Amino acid sequence: xxxxxxxxxxxxxxxxxxxxxxxxALAHTLDGAGGAPRAAAAGTVPAEPxxxxxxxxxxxxxxxTKDLTVRYTRLVEDSRCSEHVTCVWSxxxxxxxxxxxxxRGEQTAAQLHTGRRGPHDLTYAAAHVELVDVSxxxxxxxxxxx
Numbered sequence: 284x285x286x287x288x289x290x291x292x293x294x295x296x297x298x299x300x301x302x303x304x305x306x307x308a309l310a311h312t313l314d315g316a317g318g319a320p321r322a323a324a325a326g327t328v329p330a331e332p333x334x335x336x337x338x339x340x341x342x343x344x345x346x347x348t349k350d351l352t353v354r355y356t357r358l359v360e361d362s363r364c365s366e367h368v369t370c371v372w373s374x375x376x377x378x379x380x381x382x383x384x385x386x387r388g389e390q391t392a393a394q395l396h397t398g399r400r401g402p403h404d405l406t407y408a409a410a411h412v413e414l415v416d417v418s419x420x421x422x423x424x425x426x427x428x429x
Contacts, residue, residue: 327352333429335415339422343381346428350386351410353428355379358421359394366419375400376417378424382407 330336330344330353338344343354356379364370375398383390395414396403404413416425 330426330428333427335425335427337423337425344426344428346410349408349410350384351408351428352383352385353412353426354381354383355424355426356381356392358417361417361421363397363417374398376421377401378414378417378421380412380426382412384408 326342328336328338328342328344330346332346332348336344338353338355340355340357343352345352359377359379361374361376363374363376364372375396377394377396377400379392379394381390381392389408391407393405393407394401395405395412397414397417404411406412411427411429413427414424415427418424
């Protein structure tokens with residue numbers, strides 16, 4: 284392997300390693316005593332009933348009035364029309380979420396849709412969860428939990 288190809292391979296591995304590290308849901312911070320690293324729950328977003336909350340993949344919303352969290356797991360499928368293109372059908376984005384009641388140790392997984400092909404809302408643990416929006420690239424979703 285010549286030097287150019289070797290440098291390209293090393294650069295690619297470095298970029299992939301940095302990208303993988305940025306997807307970790309927990310952030311390490313320094314505590315006040317001695318500077319030892321500790322894990323902080325950077326992936327939890329507070330949510331108020333009936334208000335929209337936006338989550339990135341891996342983040343979860345903690346409903347302030349109930350023992351309920353909703354985690355955005357991933358974009359499952361996206362057949363929506365691309366930007367700057369006129370389509371006959373608007374398409375459908377499908378997202379996977381995980382709902383849990385940490386205090387009870389219960390959880391379930393579900394998929395929500397932006398189109399007519401499947402459900403865009405559900406009820407879990409006496410809470411209504413509605414998919415409001417999915418960003419163009421699918422990296423963020425907006426939910427309304429009440």
